[in-house]
Amino acid sequence: MRGAIDIPYLGSLIAQNSFTEPVRGLDTIPVDEHPPINITHWAFQTMVGLGTLLALLVVVFWVARWRQRDLLTKRWFLRSAAAAGPLAVVALEAGWVATEVGRQPWIVYGFMRTEEAAASYSGLWWLLGSTAVVYGALTVGAVVVIRSMTRRWRAGEADLPSPYAPERGATERVEGRS
Numbered sequence: 568m569r570g571a572i573d574i575p576y577l578g579s580l581i582a583q584n585s586f587t588e589p590v591r592g593l594d595t596i597p598v599d600e601h602p603p604i605n606i607t608h609w610a611f612q613t614m615v616g617l618g619t620l621l622a623l624l625v626v627v628f629w630v631a632r633w634r635q636r637d638l639l640t641k642r643w644f645l646r647s648a649a650a651a652g653p654l655a656v657v658a659l660e661a662g663w664v665a666t667e668v669g670r671q672p673w674i675v676y677g678f679m680r681t682e683e684a685a686a687s688y689s690g691l692w693w694l695l696g697s698t699a700v701v702y703g704a705l706t707v708g709a710v711v712v713i714r715s716m717t718r719r720w721r722a723g724e725a726d727l728p729s730p731y732a733p734e735r736g737a738t739e740r741v742e743g744r745s
């Protein structure tokens with residue numbers, strides 16, 4: 568193990584519900600019961616890294632506000648806030664990958680392996696293909712609608728079918744715009 572960060576007591580409390588019991592390492596698990604380690608590791612790092620960044624963005628905003636600075640007039644902050652949405656989805660998917668891949672090779676820990684539970688189904692590729700096509704089309708549709716709403720809002724059109732449009736005049740306050 569390289570780059571380990573030892574957290575005395577707390578690691579044991581999280582893993583074993585005790586302050587003193589050692590945390591069991593992967594070296595105590597038989598090799599044929601190891602999960603795919605790199606995928607689990609990187610998915611977890613991605614989730615925690617993004618979670619920390621997102622929380623930091625909130626802290627930065629409130630500290631700035633407390634010091635009488637309005638970050639809503641800063642382009643970099645608005646860009647970060649816009650990126651936070653998709654990044655939260657990436658964190659969510661990474662968390663899911665960390666738990667699903669990390670539980671392998673078990674479907675029921677200690678009782679049933681995933682290979683024993685998996686069935687074969689000849690129509691699987693059709694099902695997967697049509698799901699991908701439907702959700703791909705929905706994604707393209709959503710992006711087209713949102714972009715057209717943005718365009719119409721910028722053009723000054725009132726009564727857009729959205730309760731979430733920013734307050735009028737908000738973009739004019741952003742630095743670099745007049």
Ligand code: HEM
Pocket residue numbers: 614615616617618619621655656658659660661662663665666667
């Ligand atoms: C510092 C930030 C974070 C920490 C320390 C953390 C910690 C964890 C841990 C320990 C697990 C595994 C739980 C288990 O073993 O069953 C987990 C799972 C998960 N996390 Fe995070 N997480 C963080 C941020 C996030 C964020 C920002 C998101 C989403 C926006 C997220 C979404 C998930 C999801 C979806 C799972 C899988 C739940 C499941 O399927 O059982 N996490 N997280």
